[in-house]
Amino acid sequence: MSGIDAAGGSAGNAAFTKSEMMIVAAARELAGQHVCFVGVGLPNIAVNLAQRTVAPDLELVYEAGVFGARPARLPLSIGDPTIVTGATAVVSMYELFSFYLQGGLVDVGFLGAAQIDRFGNINTTVIGPYDHPKTRLPGSGGACEIAINARQVFVIMRQSARSFVERIDFRTSPGNLGGAEQAERIRREGGWLGRGPTVVVTDLGIWHFGDDGEMRLDSLHPGATLDDIRATIGWTPRINADLAATPAPTGAELSLIREELDPEGAYTK
Amino acid sequence: MHDAIAELVRDGDTVAIEGFTHLISFAAGHEIIRQRKRDLTLARLTPDLIYDQMIAAGVARKLIFSWLGNPGVGGLGAIRRRIESGEPAPLEVEEYSHFGMVGRYTAGASNLPFFPIRSYFESDLPVANPLIREIESPYGDGKVFAVPPLKPDVTIVHAQRADVAGNTQVWGLLGCQKEAAFAAERVIVVVEELVDEAVIRADPNRTIFPGLIVDAVVVEPFGAHPSYVQGMYDRDNRFYLDWDAITRDEGSTQAWLRDWVHDLDGRAAYVEKLGPERVKSLRPGSAPSGSVDYGDYR
Numbered sequence: 001m002s003g004i005d006a007a008g009g010s011a012g013n014a015a016f017t018k019s020e021m022m023i024v025a026a027a028r029e030l031a032g033q034h035v036c037f038v039g040v041g042l043p044n045i046a047v048n049l050a051q052r053t054v055a056p057d058l059e060l061v062y063e064a065g066v067f068g069a070r071p072a073r074l075p076l077s078i079g080d081p082t083i084v085t086g087a088t089a090v091v092s093m094y095e096l097f098s099f100y101l102q103g104g105l106v107d108v109g110f111l112g113a114a115q116i117d118r119f120g121n122i123n124t125t126v127i128g129p130y131d132h133p134k135t136r137l138p139g140s141g142g143a144c145e146i147a148i149n150a151r152q153v154f155v156i157m158r159q160s161a162r163s164f165v166e167r168i169d170f171r172t173s174p175g176n177l178g179g180a181e182q183a184e185r186i187r188r189e190g191g192w193l194g195r196g197p198t199v200v201v202t203d204l205g206i207w208h209f210g211d212d213g214e215m216r217l218d219s220l221h222p223g224a225t226l227d228d229i230r231a232t233i234g235w236t237p238r239i240n241a242d243l244a245a246t247p248a249p250t251g252a253e254l255s256l257i258r259e260e261l262d263p264e265g266a267y268t269k
Numbered sequence: 270m271h272d273a274i275a276e277l278v279r280d281g282d283t284v285a286i287e288g289f290t291h292l293i294s295f296a297a298g299h300e301i302i303r304q305r306k307r308d309l310t311l312a313r314l315t316p317d318l319i320y321d322q323m324i325a326a327g328v329a330r331k332l333i334f335s336w337l338g339n340p341g342v343g344g345l346g347a348i349r350r351r352i353e354s355g356e357p358a359p360l361e362v363e364e365y366s367h368f369g370m371v372g373r374y375t376a377g378a379s380n381l382p383f384f385p386i387r388s389y390f391e392s393d394l395p396v397a398n399p400l401i402r403e404i405e406s407p408y409g410d411g412k413v414f415a416v417p418p419l420k421p422d423v424t425i426v427h428a429q430r431a432d433v434a435g436n437t438q439v440w441g442l443l444g445c446q447k448e449a450a451f452a453a454e455r456v457i458v459v460v461e462e463l464v465d466e467a468v469i470r471a472d473p474n475r476t477i478f479p480g481l482i483v484d485a486v487v488v489e490p491f492g493a494h495p496s497y498v499q500g501m502y503d504r505d506n507r508f509y510l511d512w513d514a515i516t517r518d519e520g521s522t523q524a525w526l527r528d529w530v531h532d533l534d535g536r537a538a539y540v541e542k543l544g545p546e547r548v549k550s551l552r553p554g555s556a557p558s559g560s561v562d563y564g565d566y567r
Contacts, residue, residue, distance in 0.1 A: 077341030079289050
């Protein structure tokens, strides 16, 4: 396992956890984005932080049937009543999936994952065989259609040898399939709206996808090492020769997470 | 509630208690448990705690769903045990994505043979569930996936209000209750408040379906607890967190069912057991809608 523990590092006097660094880095990736479809779990806190920092005009789309949410508290789930009060529009799930997502209005689909492979294919269904799973996971929810119909997909997940795997046990949501060439051909022939995964933010670093469709480590979080990266991945990773250092969370970002968004530490433990 | 469930829910039925996080009829689910219905097929996008409880209680042989979890918290232990190890009894599953389930209800409500969606491409879901089928567009512009209609024998919807005829109004998240109700053979509506027909007619845009398709109206205040009702009570997140521990063990799950379902005679007793402080703690502040003028045309 990783050589670093829950203490991710420190910026001045403000120590922060690996989870806080991951959430902050994910939120920053939303700078300049307009319409974001919010997935279950970690994406929920990342987009709410982004709306309070780098992307105040971000339109939050929740599969529960909300466009333009302005949550006054961190939603307890993606069906929380706070995403309704003050929203631009509340619509049926039929309208949400048909007109907003499949109609091509979503710029970024923000997903979590239990397993991911080097090409960004995602499993949220089962560990082990489908008919006799070792672990039954939640399943697709809206992830399968988000992966296909959002213009691009961001992923946020903790990195471990069990989650970053050579072969995922079940492909719930397609990424770059077996590589960019195949994925681009199938997307073109199938008339998909999306170009697939573009960013994966973990508790150790930030990955983007190269021309061949494989993820490449572009930025390493403070406190993380390349040994940590290699110890938590099931393949030999591509690492950018000009590897960047992710700027540590600012005091303002940490205050928002700790005092406003997640005072109980549900996401950041 | 007793009579509605006794008369309208039959052993072997396909039952949909819909409501996406919002407006989940726990009161109806518990009554189904108390009446010891058997061999049900339970359909819901998100089985949530209510189906974990119903499946633990042994009312179902099959589950149709698209996202299996305790929203924002974790897993559903009773269902997972039955899928992972078949203990204490096996559970048949039929799995879709959310859009697939919404499409199924929409096809069922519209009397269509299937519903086409642009999903499932290059996913393993159609392998796991052969009812999800790739089809060619009849207009020669590519492939889409079809899902079959879902026509529940009974759909149960919790709502803020209805009149005695079953004309039903909802605000807040709408989920796919409308589609699930129109798709169903029989519909039970459970409401926080029974209102005069005039209240419905004063705001017809808020009606999700008419009494025309409703077979029973049950008044059951707080009947969606521990889920929520927009403007009336919040989700009882403490219970969702508590359930995470309860459902990990079959013994504690069965003990909870005994104490909170079998040993109570209905929702009023449940609310009393919950206590006034707990109920009061879930009341939200106020955020009234603006009003609109429909106009008087004569």
